[in-house]
Amino acid sequence: MAIMGTFVFEEDFLAAAENLKSSGFDNISLLSPLPLEEAQEVLGLGKSPVRRFSLAGAMIGGAAGFAMCVATALVFILPTGGRAIIALPSYLVITYEMTILLGVLFTLLGFHIISGLPAWHDEPYTESAGIDRFVVVVEGTDGEQAARAEAIIRGAGAEEIQHVEEKS
């Protein structure tokens, strides 16, 4: 079962999240209509691993771009006016563009892998979290733990508390 507390005020929401975290609840989700750095800090979200995807994409892209230019020039040798077959200055431009192209595509891939999106299965959610409400969801709680979580959320000033059945 999940407990979902809806808050009107950002400060109450953050206080509830902090209290839950310090009381040992680890399986919590914080839903908000806008990005909140404080909420991310409560959950201990530091530097995102997305940056590793960006770096890997950029490096692979640069290498692939340069390799493509060299390989295609060598597959069909086309001498023009005594110029170099492998023309480094020209190939740097293609290398540069491919660095960025794959960097962007890998960043996109990283976003999807790390955020877990797409996620079209049912998760505890209320539409007001996309408008003007802040929602704390404590997942995987039952019995006494659920009562404790509910007390913390209520104590922080939740406008509404819902018990949601989790779908496994």
Add this chain to the structure above:
Amino acid sequence: MFDQGQPSYADVNKDVLSSMLETGPRYWVLLGTTMSVAVICFFMPWVYQLFVGIGAAGMNRNAVWGTYISNFIFWIGLSHSGTLLSAVLHITNSQWRKSIYRSAEAMTLFSLMTAALFIMVHVGRVWFVHWTFPIPNPMGLWPNFRSPLMFDVMAITTYLTASSIFIYMGSVPDFAAVRDASTGLRRRLYTIFSFGWRGTAKEWHTLGWAYTFFAVFVIPLAVSVHSIVSWDFALSIVPGLHHTIFAPYFVCGAIYSGTAGIVTVMYCLRKFLGFEKYIGQVHLDNLGKLLIALSLIWSYINILELFSTWYGGTSFEIEALKFRLTGFYAPLYWEMILFCAFVPLLMLFKKFRLSWNKMLVISILINIGMLTERFIIVATSLPRKFLPNAFGFYFPSWVEISITIGSFAIFATLFLIFIKWVPAVSIYEVKETLKPLRRDA
């Protein structure tokens, strides 16, 4: 930042979503008109050209490039400010960016699409356009990556891909807001578009990082794209084109026309979608200041181009310059100088900078000047290479003029479709600029 007082979070959702979900007859009339103009002025002449051949355009043996290429540069240029400005302002954490960036990025995307269409029109046999991509032909011959035209293909493909991803990823939380506010088929569609976004701290955190990296990638990319477009010209040895200043000249011109384009689009969003609450004087004032700076840089580069040609003293270059300043197209050159170097100086006065109507006129004049600039670059150089016995002349045919007019209708059509499918103002980023509701307030 808000001229009419701070809206609440719920107001932001309501205002932005109503611009998408409520559609009056005026919208359909406008969309029908732009689509009709696009078909009649762009696609029908193009089909005609496909049947009779590329000779339907005014291009000839000397002038192998014409308005299709100059329009291509214009549209690529117009695309510049959207994504670039958005990325730079995101990195520098500018608050005033937040209500205007989505439409500016859309402008980038649609300008790029329009520009890509011009390449298809220009090549004549459009069914061979895939030869420009890195695919070997049946003889195993690959495209020549030493050619600036191949640089262009790679740069523009990358720019189109990166800009599409940039605008899409920034829109995901807003797609979720549309999903929540709609029913039926639209809800199902936006559930897919939003990837099942819930707005968890982890999702925001990952999006924030990814978005910053997109911005970091996009800034050098945007600079490289127009530099590369300039090398299509500057890497030739044609008098009037073979200048080292061309890359910064093109990049500056692109940002300049793009920023002017943003002012035009902002005016329309305010006027027709009722975004007065979100797009206010502060945006106009900042864009005006940016335009003045860009105008001065643009003017400086133009003076530099004249000076370096004169100082270089090469007879071919001097002849090309003389033709540009005093030849058949001289009135267009001086019109460009008037619209792009002198008219923008009016924005030094706050009275002009803070007036939407005046800024609209100035922004349109700047873009007329920039369209002319690209035409002059093409029309006064290639037809007059080196020796006078090889001189020719270029004047656009009715097909080219019609297709040029039609391209504006294509852009407008794409934009009109966009505003009904994507929130034109970023909902969540506008919320970031609002003061949070406090219990003690």
